Amino acid sequence: MALTDGVLAIAITIMVLDLRVPASRDWQAIRPAIPLLAAYGLAYINIGIFWTNHHHMLATANRVNGRALWANLFLLFWLTLMPFVIRWIGLAGVTSQPVAAYGVVTVLAASGYIWLERELILAEGTESRIRAVVGSRRKEWVSFALYGLGVPAAFFSPWIAIVLYIGVSCVWLIPDRRFERWHSLQQSDANAAPP
Amino acid sequence: MALTDGVLAIAITIMVLDLRVPASRDWQAIRPAIPLLAAYGLAYINIGIFWTNHHHMLATANRVNGRALWANLFLLFWLTLMPFVIRWIGLAGVTSQPVAAYGVVTVLAASGYIWLERELILAEGTESRIRAVVGSRRKEWVSFALYGLGVPAAFFSPWIAIVLYIGVSCVWLIPDRRFERWHSLQQSDANAAPP
Amino acid sequence: MALTDGVLAIAITIMVLDLRVPASRDWQAIRPAIPLLAAYGLAYINIGIFWTNHHHMLATANRVNGRALWANLFLLFWLTLMPFVIRWIGLAGVTSQPVAAYGVVTVLAASGYIWLERELILAEGTESRIRAVVGSRRKEWVSFALYGLGVPAAFFSPWIAIVLYIGVSCVWLIPDRRFERWHSLQQSDANAAPP
Amino acid sequence: MALTDGVLAIAITIMVLDLRVPASRDWQAIRPAIPLLAAYGLAYINIGIFWTNHHHMLATANRVNGRALWANLFLLFWLTLMPFVIRWIGLAGVTSQPVAAYGVVTVLAASGYIWLERELILAEGTESRIRAVVGSRRKEWVSFALYGLGVPAAFFSPWIAIVLYIGVSCVWLIPDRRFERWHSLQQSDANAAPP
Numbered sequence: 001m002a003l004t005d006g007v008l009a010i011a012i013t014i015m016v017l018d019l020r021v022p023a024s025r026d027w028q029a030i031r032p033a034i035p036l037l038a039a040y041g042l043a044y045i046n047i048g049i050f051w052t053n054h055h056h057m058l059a060t061a062n063r064v065n066g067r068a069l070w071a072n073l074f075l076l077f078w079l080t081l082m083p084f085v086i087r088w089i090g091l092a093g094v095t096s097q098p099v100a101a102y103g104v105v106t107v108l109a110a111s112g113y114i115w116l117e118r119e120l121i122l123a124e125g126t127e128s129r130i131r132a133v134v135g136s137r138r139k140e141w142v143s144f145a146l147y148g149l150g151v152p153a154a155f156f157s158p159w160i161a162i163v164l165y166i167g168v169s170c171v172w173l174i175p176d177r178r179f180e181r182w183h184s185l186q187q188s189d190a191n192a193a194p195p
Numbered sequence: 196m197a198l199t200d201g202v203l204a205i206a207i208t209i210m211v212l213d214l215r216v217p218a219s220r221d222w223q224a225i226r227p228a229i230p231l232l233a234a235y236g237l238a239y240i241n242i243g244i245f246w247t248n249h250h251h252m253l254a255t256a257n258r259v260n261g262r263a264l265w266a267n268l269f270l271l272f273w274l275t276l277m278p279f280v281i282r283w284i285g286l287a288g289v290t291s292q293p294v295a296a297y298g299v300v301t302v303l304a305a306s307g308y309i310w311l312e313r314e315l316i317l318a319e320g321t322e323s324r325i326r327a328v329v330g331s332r333r334k335e336w337v338s339f340a341l342y343g344l345g346v347p348a349a350f351f352s353p354w355i356a357i358v359l360y361i362g363v364s365c366v367w368l369i370p371d372r373r374f375e376r377w378h379s380l381q382q383s384d385a386n387a388a389p390p
Numbered sequence: 391m392a393l394t395d396g397v398l399a400i401a402i403t404i405m406v407l408d409l410r411v412p413a414s415r416d417w418q419a420i421r422p423a424i425p426l427l428a429a430y431g432l433a434y435i436n437i438g439i440f441w442t443n444h445h446h447m448l449a450t451a452n453r454v455n456g457r458a459l460w461a462n463l464f465l466l467f468w469l470t471l472m473p474f475v476i477r478w479i480g481l482a483g484v485t486s487q488p489v490a491a492y493g494v495v496t497v498l499a500a501s502g503y504i505w506l507e508r509e510l511i512l513a514e515g516t517e518s519r520i521r522a523v524v525g526s527r528r529k530e531w532v533s534f535a536l537y538g539l540g541v542p543a544a545f546f547s548p549w550i551a552i553v554l555y556i557g558v559s560c561v562w563l564i565p566d567r568r569f570e571r572w573h574s575l576q577q578s579d580a581n582a583a584p585p
Numbered sequence: 586m587a588l589t590d591g592v593l594a595i596a597i598t599i600m601v602l603d604l605r606v607p608a609s610r611d612w613q614a615i616r617p618a619i620p621l622l623a624a625y626g627l628a629y630i631n632i633g634i635f636w637t638n639h640h641h642m643l644a645t646a647n648r649v650n651g652r653a654l655w656a657n658l659f660l661l662f663w664l665t666l667m668p669f670v671i672r673w674i675g676l677a678g679v680t681s682q683p684v685a686a687y688g689v690v691t692v693l694a695a696s697g698y699i700w701l702e703r704e705l706i707l708a709e710g711t712e713s714r715i716r717a718v719v720g721s722r723r724k725e726w727v728s729f730a731l732y733g734l735g736v737p738a739a740f741f742s743p744w745i746a747i748v749l750y751i752g753v754s755c756v757w758l759i760p761d762r763r764f765e766r767w768h769s770l771q772q773s774d775a776n777a778a779p780p
Contacts, residue, residue: 007204009592012665041662048658052651066247070368073243077236080207173655202399261442265563268438272431275402397594456637460758463633467626470597 007076008051015040015083036090042165043086046106047079049172050113061120068119075112081105099158102165103150110144143168202271203246210235210278231285237360238281241301242274244367245308256315263314270307276300294353297360298345305339338363397466398441405430405473426480432555433476436496437469439562440503451510458509465502471495489548492555493540500534533558592661593636600625600668621675627750628671631691632664634757635698646705653704660697666690684743687750688735695729728753 054075058064085105088098117137146168154161249270253259280300283293312332341363349356444465448454475495478488507527536558544551639660643649670690673683702722731753739746 007207009595010204012592012661044658044662044665048655052654052658055654056651066251069247069250070243073239073247076207077239080239202402204399261446264442264445265438268434268442271402272434275434397597399594456641459637459640460633463629463637466597467629470629 004054004072004076005051007080008047011079011082012044012047015043015086035093036086039086039089042162042169043082045169045173046165047082049169050075050079050109053113053172054116057117057120061124065119065123068116068123071112071116071119075109075116078105078109078112082109094158094162096154096158099161100151100154103147103154103161106165106168107144107147107151110140110147114140114144139171142171146171199249199267199271200246202275203242206274206277207239207242210238210281230288231281234281234284237357237364238277240364240368241360242277244364245270245274245304248308248367249311252312252315256319260314260318263311263318266307266311266314270304270311273300273304273307277304289353289357291349291353294356295346295349298342298349298356301360301363302339302342302346305335305342309335309339334366337366341366394444394462394466395441397470398437401469401472402434402437405433405476425483426476429476429479432552432559433472435559435563436555437472439559440465440469440499443503443562444506447507447510451514455509455513458506458513461502461506461509465499465506468495468499468502472499484548484552486544486548489551490541490544493537493544493551496555496558497534497537497541500530500537504530504534529561532561536561589639589657589661590636592665593632596664596667597629597632600628600671620678621671624671624674627747627754628667630754630758631750632667634754635660635664635694638698638757639701642702642705646709650704650708653701653708656697656701656704660694660701663690663694663697667694679743679747681739681743684746685736685739688732688739688746691750691753692729692732692736695725695732699725699729724756727756731756 082102082105085098085102088101092098114137117140146164150161150164153164256263277297277300280293280297283296287293309332312335341359345356345359348359451458472492472495475488475492478491482488504527507530536554540551540554543554646653667687667690670683670687673686677683699722702725731749735746735749738749
């Protein structure tokens, strides 16, 4: 789905639009841009995680019906709000409200991702390859829970929430056994295809 | 057509660019952004409807000639003006002129959609699969009429126009028998293709 | 080439970003936006012409080598400057300098298009299908000349230049015999392919 | 990968967004925009080099695994920061700090490119076609070194750094024997494929 790639590409790049350019020549002039740069880095990794998983999942799916398209649009809607929340963090600093809002947006994006996964499996049947590849979906639910926890946690301390959000990134960046399984499935397919 | 996906992706995301970021930490600071957020939500759903239908229609079409490309560009032109109208609603509030302008833009987009549908059918002949899938095109004309009614209605009360626009969304979000028909056609094709 | 579609999609949509939103509710408040809206309409049609031709040309080409990629990047460079020129017209009105600048940008874009066409033909040989489809390339050179004439003409009167630019649009919007030839070629190909 | 094309398309076009439009009609009014226009031209060529090479490399690759996707996202992250650095040069002029920052961003992008190349080769094995095409990767390391040298050089004189950056462009714009090798490989493949 080129729309997904297009939306993510723009969501990523318009975050850079909001980086305030230092007017003077000093390195110190770049300092006020640093919290926003860091927030941009974190959001970039989060969108990257959504994208790589989305990419793998759709490469495995054979059918995309109307309901899956809407689940995908729901997911994208929340991802398009990310630059808005990042800008808020950039303006208001690492404070409770914008950090909680970041949690709200990501937890809704994660629910969109889980919904999309579910629609793709429903369309293909529980015996399908995508069902086998996706497995127990434990990681998705752990991420969902951590993002969700970030919302109330941000009111105790926004830094606890940020640790939770970074935790989700670590969960996904650590190499994943499911993908290896997927690659071996893919390879056996490739071997099976030509003859 | 990757251009369509690109244009829609950008039309969607640049609407977010105009969301004014609250400068303070308060939740209440987010309040002035709410009408614009709601308008964004509605426009997002409208663009989503155009996109999913466009996606299904082109998946069924076998030929895209020069005239269909121009019908598509006409459709996209009006969709690119959506962020402009949404920004106007955000600035001037739910008042007659901008709400009527939203109707003008969507009715012209809808006419572009109907034109595109017509060109695709003309290119393939009335006995073609796309003709059978599209059917009587009643929904398209109902949407066209409701968007069109929204323009004068906005001068009585902008809220009546908004109810009409939401009505169009409901017409399309309710599951559609045509797509089921299309899926069964597609499946029988898939069964027919390999041997 | 998805990059082309992406760049054109953005060039089209960021022109809308510069449309100043009327702050009041009046229709008259929309009046200062009208010259920019008209300039946007003209630029949209021009980009549309580049895109549909580009689309047809690449659908016919079998090979895209490194030199064609650079010809394409050269073409896109000038198209990305279009929003800049349109904004200038919006600010300074229909005056000599910005209208001439529009001519400079389009004539350079047209030369990029002719260069790309040449590289694609060179890559495939003069006996190739793309050579046959493209034909004498008279239209390309006429457009090139009219855009080029617009530059000095703008200093006599910017309106003469605008008439020339609209003339180019008419040349391309009138149905084209080459495409019909291409379609019949394509069909005979399609007939030839399965057996 | 449509995401790459999308991100590059946007990175290219949003640089134009920052070009300040002259408010008066004079040609001289365009003068303050010239350093930014020149910086845009240079950055455009640099992104064009990354893109054409990326395009060729992925056309040769048969497998893209999770690690290659992340290498690609790392590369894109630094390219998305280019408009930010270009804007800084536009505001602060050709001075040491922004020109050095341009070097930092490009050297990190180049390291992302080398990482991506390495992952693609690892995924396919050292006997693979991509390994043969890429060859000794001398050009990549020379570019990496020149961009890296630009960072300290900018503190002596920003103009030395700019000469180094233009030097990298020349290294890549000069026709490349590897691509010819690649084309002949591709052709022999094409000959081999049908039977």
